[in-house]
Amino acid sequence: MYGLGERYIMVENLRFGIVGTGMIANAIAKAIVDSETAELAAVSSRQLETAQSFAKQYGAVKAFDSWQQMVAWDGIDAVYVAVPTAVEESVCVVAAQAGKHVLADKPFANLPSLQRITAACRRNNVVFMDATHFVHHPRTQKIHHQIKETLGAVQAIHSAFFFPLMDSTNIRFNPHMEPTGALGDMAWYSIRAAVEFLPANVPLKSVEVSLQRDDQTNAIIRATGLLVFENGMTSTWAAGYNAGVCIMDLDILGTNGLISLNDFVLDWAKSFAFNNPDHQVGYTLRTGVATPKDFQFIPTPSAKSQHTLMIENFVSLSRSGQQSDLYGASIRSSEETQRLLDLIWEKAHR
Template sequence: MSTIHSSSSDKPEGADISRRGFVGVTATGLVATALSNPGVAQAAEEAADKNGVIRWGFVGTGSIANAMAKTLRQAPSGQLVASSSRTLEKAEAFAKKHGASKVFDSWQEMIESDEIDAVYVATPTSVREEICVAAANAGKHVLGEKPFASLPSVKRITAACRKNEVAFMDGTHFSHHPRTTSLRSKLDTTVGERRRVESVFQFNIRDASNIRMQPKLEPMGAIGDAGWYNMRAIVEYIDSDATLDEASAYLRRGAETGAVIGATGVVAFTDGSISTWSCGFDAGAGRADLRIDGDVGNVDLEGFIRQDKDGSGSYRYRSQKKGEKRVDEVIRVESSLPGSALMFEDFAAQVHDASLREQWSQKSERTQMLLDAVWESAIQNEKS
């Protein structure tokens, strides 16, 4: 069995992330006055002149881009303005469908446009870094779909964003839902010392032509696509001071394209906490469940990456301290918007407040670090 060890912490720092009432503030255009950095302040002031609305350009017109274009309509802070694709016909069809006023037949041309503030990169993983870095160098804020090619690739993207004083975020939705932030704030009292995080994310892809089933475009297959959420659950719910000790994983490939269609593994940390995880494209029934165990109690999140139709989410909390009555309750966290829409709101908040940016970049880096570790172990175990 091959395990991957690490002695570096590579952990997020700082307080928890908040939208800080962004929607209410940006309507007045006052948020720019809170920024001290001249370059950032200028960008924020220009955005404030447009009533704080972030003008988005989408690179890519596939299924995830279509889903996010619909979601963006729910976000008060953003507006889809432009689209680009490998062909002008696809870009035009996407723009017409979603009400974008500008069309570009190349992403290079779009990122140079003065008519957009931010770029959403919804392309195959294999070309994502080039576009994200170029967009940052062009002064555009960057939202990149996940996963990324590697941790060095993510760090090149975040470095370009830091250098050019633009915001960066990856496209993980559940991190932005109030259920996640509420639960994180209560873990020390409800769960206590985190000992174990168990997560499963599986569904079925029956079409072999799906991009996620093409190893040249998505080399990590299910580990990169679905396993990213397993790793992000670790980032969100394992103590951020925990240092990776070792990772062990096993994968399975589909016969038709050779894509990775499933994987299972263990991630252990030097503080004694551990995460077991499983992901797959070949499940008979979809599942996205999470359990957090500690020395005080445990929490179950059924459908941890999703929310109810009204935007709210819930989790089940159990605890039985010695001499006290057993606790078993479902806690509901209200939200008028789904996590995907709140992602755009959080993104807009960090566009206007540079102090919010570093935490999101470090979440991306730490998630990819864990993903790289389990991928390396899975490949080594496949060869042995």
């Protein structure tokens, strides 16, 4: 509820339905429950019992064993799509056609597939957002300000995202459902960091990539690469499941210094994977010939998790509509991330 003179206008929460009940769906369900502007109204799963258990856990009103029936239900306003990449487009498009706003997990099958999703949303006057959560943490905006104030022109991005996950029964090891494996799943965040922090609209000069596949399933379990832009900027990155350690490093090199993070994907304090409330979230700034005792740590606290902030920002977009500048920027970031991933994929298969 917000005030307008002496009148008050009631703004109802955005009612979500979730397609899928996996680990990420659980994380987003909690974020919806924790948000101030959204509520979880429904969930769908192939097994009704699974959907009912999920709904009970998070207080959803209704459970479905058909996502088609759920997205057609007038008891929801928006859909979070947490399904395998191979079937994501169909769910997103049908949801948009049903007049539901679409928040979709990454990656997408390819750029044309993503563009068909965003086009369906435009035609049906609903908004779309990809569920890249780290960009919603206050730290991201603070880094943008730091770049302008201190870092100078960004020359290079280096990132690494590894999570120990060598379970061949996991859906990520099914190339039919997740054809890009760790490249799409993990390196998406590295490429998104490049899109987020490198200057925009600079043509790409060259792409290099190396992929490692699982011997048993042929799934991609590690990817390493280099993007070189026409003005000399570079992005080096590595991502995968087989390092035996969680790594989330990001270095942003400017003409006047370096910004470093060791938790750029999921902050150590209050992300869905970690709960360390005493940990101070932020980044390290290095300039000149500073030794470790002179490194400057910049704290960027947040009262809410980045996943909850993502949900609340999505709700704000749904209210401001497609004409919002923020909405246009969000779509461009999604499409540029997927475009670069497509180029990397093509290079790997030449």
